[in-house]
Amino acid sequence: MACVNEKGQLTESAKKLFRAIGNQSLTPAEISKSAGIPLFKVRSSLREMTEAEYIAEESGQYRLTSKAIELLEKQ
Amino acid sequence: MSQMEVSQQTEVRSLPRIGSKAPQFEADTTQGRIRLSDYEGSWLILFSHPADFTPVCTSEFIAFQEIYPELRKLNTELLGLSVDSLSSHVAWIRNVKEKFSVQLEFPIIADLNKEVAQKYGMIMPEESSTETSRAVFVIDDKQVVRAIIYYPLSTGRNMQEILRLVKALQTTDKHGVATPANWKEGDEVLIPPAKSDELAEERMNDKSLNCIDWYYCTKKL
Numbered sequence: 347m348a349c350v351n352e353k354g355q356l357t358e359s360a361k362k363l364f365r366a367i368g369n370q371s372l373t374p375a376e377i378s379k380s381a382g383i384p385l386f387k388v389r390s391s392l393r394e395m396t397e398a399e400y401i402a403e404e405s406g407q408y409r410l411t412s413k414a415i416e417l418l419e420k421q
Numbered sequence: 422m423s424q425m426e427v428s429q430q431t432e433v434r435s436l437p438r439i440g441s442k443a444p445q446f447e448a449d450t451t452q453g454r455i456r457l458s459d460y461e462g463s464w465l466i467l468f469s470h471p472a473d474f475t476p477v478c479t480s481e482f483i484a485f486q487e488i489y490p491e492l493r494k495l496n497t498e499l500l501g502l503s504v505d506s507l508s509s510h511v512a513w514i515r516n517v518k519e520k521f522s523v524q525l526e527f528p529i530i531a532d533l534n535k536e537v538a539q540k541y542g543m544i545m546p547e548e549s550s551t552e553t554s555r556a557v558f559v560i561d562d563k564q565v566v567r568a569i570i571y572y573p574l575s576t577g578r579n580m581q582e583i584l585r586l587v588k589a590l591q592t593t594d595k596h597g598v599a600t601p602a603n604w605k606e607g608d609e610v611l612i613p614p615a616k617s618d619e620l621a622e623e624r625m626n627d628k629s630l631n632c633i634d635w636y637y638c639t640k641k642l
Contacts (some may be wrong), residue, residue: 384498
């Protein structure tokens with residue numbers, strides 16, 4: 347699931363995932379439940395978004411970075 | 422012949438067997454880059470098809486989509502695979518939506534270099550060396566291969582059997598029982614054979630079981 351399109355905007359699925367995380371630190375299972383996205387897709391997306399520095403992981407919990415919050419606010 | 426060519430020619434791959442750990446992979450799919458480990462905690466039906474834009478495969482994908490909601494209720498995901506490109510998969514998904522009004526919701530691996538297909542023994546060189554056959558691997562929530570089905574290129578798979586297989590395996594895990602021929606949800610299940618004469622006698626006297634003989638006892642769940 348690509349998180350950003352060619353215009354630099356968040357894809358719908360990325361927005362859904364970002365909003366599910368909000369200002370919390372959540373596990374993939376919690377994000378899956380909250381966003382209604384299958385767990386395998388959440389894990390795959392979190393990996394991609396972590397590499398792109400939109401998400402930061404600590405002890406198995408994921409939170410949005412300032413880069414992600416900034417992008418979300420622009421949408 | 423170089424050392425590498427000799428090494429490649431003599432490489433023997435160990436194919437997955439029932440009860441073995443499913444070979445790990447990371448692959449490009451129509452829903453992003455996915456690892457097998459992303460499915461930990463869920464059951465998975467990993468299946469291959471020969472080629473996009475072919476009639477039997479199209480009928481199968483529509484049929485897989487039809488059972489997908491029921492599979493998801495069983496905590497089971499679908500993951501397709503062929504040696505076609507990502508662009509081909511995307512075009513095919515869009516075509517199926519346009520021509521058959523069916524949205525394929527599960528990801529499909531674009532296995533152009535046949536890496537996953539070879540790990541899982543999905544190519545039958547005597548039938549076709551360029552296409553994957555119709556293979557189905559049922560992988561459980563602990564990433565163990567629980568069942569394998571192969572169909573030839575010409576014959577579409579039976580989705581009700583795949584659904585039945587997943588239900589039967591999950592019933593076995595949950596209740597420690599086996600399932601007889603043609604078993605379907607709600608039917609009586611089989612009790613594993615008694616392992617001693619004493620247990621056989623106890624079983625024959627157990628009024629909660631329906632025993633034809635000590636080795637053939639059924640019960641309702």
